Amino acid sequence: ExxxxxxxxxxxxxxxxxxxxxxxxxxxxxxxYWYRRVMGKEIKFLLHFVKESKQDESGMPNNRFLxxxxxxxxxxxxxxxxxxxxxxxxxxxxxQPGQGxxxxxxxxxxxxxxx
Amino acid sequence: xxxVTQLDSHVSVSEGTPVLLRCNYSSSYSPSLFxxxxxxxxxxxxxxKYTSAATLVKGINGxxxxxxxxxxxxxxxxxxxxxxxxxxxxxxxSRLDRGSTLGRLYFGRGTQLTVWP
Numbered sequence: 001e002x003x004x005x006x007x008x009x010x011x012x013x014x015x016x017x018x019x020x021x022x023x024x025x026x027x028x029x030x031x032x033y034w035y036r037r038v039m040g041k042e043i044k045f046l047l048h049f050v051k052e053s054k055q056d057e058s059g060m061p062n063n064r065f066l067x068x069x070x071x072x073x074x075x076x077x078x079x080x081x082x083x084x085x086x087x088x089x090x091x092x093x094x095x096q097p098g099q100g101x102x103x104x105x106x107x108x109x110x111x112x113x114x115x
Numbered sequence: 116x117x118x119v120t121q122l123d124s125h126v127s128v129s130e131g132t133p134v135l136l137r138c139n140y141s142s143s144y145s146p147s148l149f150x151x152x153x154x155x156x157x158x159x160x161x162x163x164k165y166t167s168a169a170t171l172v173k174g175i176n177g178x179x180x181x182x183x184x185x186x187x188x189x190x191x192x193x194x195x196x197x198x199x200x201x202x203x204x205x206x207x208x209s210r211l212d213r214g215s216t217l218g219r220l221y222f223g224r225g226t227q228l229t230v231w232p
Contacts, residue, residue, distance in 0.1 A: 003158065004158065033218070035220075041224070042223060042224045042225070043225075044222070045220060048218060059219075093159075103164065104161075104218070104220060105161075108156065108158040
């Protein structure tokens, strides 16, 4: 069974540009999460999808970030326009359907560098 | 407010000696607790989880953790370190307070484990 995959693994962009990160969850996992780790800080929650619906987006830093999950399969996270403080590692995770703290399976992350 | 505190940012041990990675949390409700590990260039992998069953939890690769409610701690241990254990370890909590969405995870800052030959 394939794990959670993320693309690209690395992205270097200039301030003001747009970047789109993609996450493919494990097949059948209704729950999809985005997290971010800024250098020197802890990994922080960004948002949670249940299928195509946003269950919780309280962790999104500002309106420059837009997450989508069309069709309830893969998800994209767009940053537009990117700022220097957006640099960090963006993790995606997925978990099986149903309530409760089911194990979240994480992808390897996308390292975003904004110069 | 919720918090997860990993008391050591770096731990160094010799191969074959015990490992102790410390974690304390604060929560208004009974939490679920996890330890994840991240090896270089890999995704986060679940080591073990506590979800209100036995307080001593056994995980993969010989790791275990004990939930101590009175101390609000969930320390990770291993009797004998192996070179392959070198990685970053994260203490993670869910259901920290009434407002927590089920599934949302709260991470400690991580502990980098170095294992010397």
